Ligand code: PRP
């Protein structure tokens with residue numbers, strides 16, 4: 553038995569999805585125009601699909617699980633469960649208008665908004681009591697105002713360069729989104745077991761990505777202060793150096809507080825600080 557995973561065929565999430573599998577020790581060959589690939593070293597079949605179709609395929613059981621943006625999950629309203637956020641593919645669904653327009657809260661009233669997210673867009677308008685007209689189009693939404701098809705758009709913004717190139721400015725955020733792992737609502741025991749094995753690897757990869765291994769030398773009298781700064785997984789490892797009165801301290805630091813901690817460690821007397829990326833981390 554193999555677990556069937558749907559990922560995006562081409563586009564923003566494709567490369568990161570492939571890389572995640574790769575870091576999980578799952579090798580997937582993606583031949584040109586290939587629909588499906590059987591993974592090496594893990595009972596997994598990977599299907600390459602249009603991201604918009606992934607929730608439907610997972611709901612219908614064509615795939616058991618999928619990697620897709622929350623934006624698509626919320627737009628499509630299919631019966632699937634979100635299992636885990638994946639930390640990549642961050643973007644937002646926003647309303648944008650031509651850059652030279654003077655925007656205010658009443659601007660959208662009676663206007664035409666082009667979008668490929670009719671559900672989320674109309675939900676947003678309703679919630680905010682805005683009476684506007686939605687024009688559903690499936691691609692190249694950003695050109696709609698320029699060709700006179702709409703007054704505004706509601707589309708995904710990641711770096712913002714698509715808006716910039718098309719002379720548009722972001723004025724409202726409808727939804728913040730990132731890539732998530734979704735699953736079919738009913739998986740059998742064997743499928744769940746495989747999913748849990750995969751989730752275990754994903755969490756090890758993600759934890760490792762957020763942490764760095766730190767090695768430093770310090771005079772013994774500085775150690776209490778240094779221990780206070782280093783949480784480590786349990787407590788830091790301490791090894792005596794050949795030079796009397798000095799120790800080597802090893803620990804793990806979180807990306808978020810990394811620079812702040814390194815500065816504090818230096819001030820506390822740490823020397824020769826080495827920072828090493830962590831390949832996998834099982835806590
Ligand atoms: C989105 C959106 C824009 C672009 C914005 O498309 O439709 O075209 O990304 O990114 P930027 O702010 O970095 O320029 P996406 O890649 O999701 O493709 P799809 O909508 O065709 O699936």
Ligand code: ZN
Pocket residue numbers: 602603604
């Ligand atoms: Zn898409």
